[in-house]
Amino acid sequence: ASWRDLAIRSVTSSIIDAPTLRRHKLSNTEISCQNFVLVRVMLENGVEGYGEASTLGxxxxxxxxxxxxKSVIDAYLAPALVGRPASCFEDNAIRLSKAASRNNAAKAAIEAATFDAVGKSLGLPATAxxxxxxxxxxxxxxxLASGDADQEIVEAKAKLERAEHxxxxxxxxxxxxxxxxxxxxKIRSALGADVEIIVDVNQAWSEATAIRWLPALEELDVSLIEQPLPAAQMEQLARIAARTPIPVMVDEAVFTTADIARAGSFGAGSVISLKLVKSGGLLELKRAAAVASAFGMELYGGCLLESGIGAAAHLAVFSTLPKMEWGTEHFGPKILVNDLVLSGPTYRNFEVHLPEGPGLGLILDEDRIKHLTRTGA
Ligand code: MUC
Ligand code: MG
Structure with a gap:
């Protein structure tokens, strides 16, 4: 493929509303339908690449x-890339950052689509x-996020039985x-001591509440506490991390590499949740991992309930990291009533497998996508 063939002809976006199998609750929101922006990058050679931006409620x-x-992509980010060689990933990222500050989910979806399109054009997986x-x-x-312990126990037992999780x-x-x-x-006693339990408080506690309830989490053999305090409270989080034998994971507190360096130097946590929605691109996600590792933090593959499209982009990056101590939570495709892909990440033997094939290795379910696309948006 010549450079000219790899030029970007168009960047288009659409909103998808995909129902979930059950209600999913977080500290400050709850969803029964996942909302995505699907990005299609079309190259001059006729090859199309896919990326996805996920949100929660x-x-x-x-x-x-x-x-x-969708607005930022259509008005600012797409015009910044049209005509550019899709394979100039770093330069394209600079152009996107000049066109809009932050807007990381939007940028990451576009970058994922360029990796998919270039990989398909060259017959190489995006990981290469x-x-x-x-x-x-x-x-x-x-x-487990319905908030109803009995339902959650039934759900977890089914996952265990099917060797999925x-x-x-x-x-x-x-x-x-x-x-x-x-x-x-209730969940711990129903599932037994062998099952690993992590908790995500999504910023809902104060330092005092955390101090009060940490001993109970320790007694219940929780292996990781994710973002117990508000994102801005890095010093308080460092005090919590110093206080408990349970590792603390930073999630909403760290978006940029500068945030990660700050968390690392404060000792605000010993594990970091990596997400495209925070890093704003696949290459930047690799840099986030490198900065965290330099501060001695372990890596956890975070998600925002992506479909197979967004999950594949995350897994492609995760697969290239020297270490991935905590594995990943990319269960998103399995909580949707229907995934958006016919072929994508697969689940067996308690693991998620990276799809094979050129680019991100996806075959979209175009009929389903058409059905779930928001009209008039
Ligand atoms: C988060 O804060 O980690 C990821 C999985 C999940 O259940 O919620 C999200 C967001
Ligand atoms: Mg979290």
């Missing part, structure tokens, strides 16, 4: 919503363009801490 988890993502994969599967965590992340912070702990206690 509108502009709540982060400041971007599907509506803002990202440095090459050192692993192709990951231990995969499932999130044996590590669970329990979403907390939407109920009184005492009720959250009661729910956790």
């Amino acid at each position: 509108g502009p709540r988890w982060a400041e971007e919503s599907v509506e803002s993502i 363009l990202l440095g090459g994969s050192v692993r192709t599967s990951f231990s995969v965590i499932w999130a 044996r590590r669970f992340k329990i979403k907390m912070g939407f109920a009184d801490p005492r009720m959250d702990i009661e729910r956790l206690r």
